[in-house]
Amino acid sequence: MNSAGILADAFERIHGTVHATVEGLAPDMLNARPDDDANSIAWLVWHLTRIQDDHVSDAAGTEQVWFAQDWASRFELPLPEGSTGFGHSSEQVASVTVTSGDLLLGYYDAVHEQSLAFIHGLDGRALDRVVDEAWSPPVTLGVRLISVLSDDLQHAGQAAFVRGALERRQAGPVRA
Secondary structure, eight states: OOHHHHHHHHHHHHHHHHHHHHTTOOHHHHHOOSSTTSOOHHHHHHHHHHHHHHHHHHHHTOOOHHHHTTHHHHHTOSSOTTOOSTTOOHHHHHHOOOSOHHHHHHHHHHHHHHHHHHHHTOOGGGGGSEEETTSSSOEEHHHHHHHHHHHHHHHHHHHHHHHHHHHHHHHOOOOO
């Protein structure tokens, strides 16, 4: 397996976790926060998708799916249009709500497809290309993609945890 294949496989695993977490949930569960300062499933999936969209499209030299396919207006969030969730306050997290899991998954799937199209076209040498000189050392494409994968994996796992916690709360105490 080459580098692009490894990266694509990692992104496919995130895809599976995101779908398993979101599918079948009503909006009240997607938007619920375990406590007043916790992240909801909606915010976690929206945020991981926005970061992937922002970072991968920048590295690929393409327009973000968020803008190109007008997802910004579909979500109707009371946030700056280019917001990705980075540095959000508790109030901003609470403002990210969805009317259905289909909205979240539609945006996520569109970003996933664009990301995979870019990744499948990479060779090992492409991963050494510097994509951000604002850091010391400068960030290469390989490092940026691993950073996105790391962020996505963490947030997908957090969303899955929140789903489990909310479902257990809804089910009530377990009796032996």
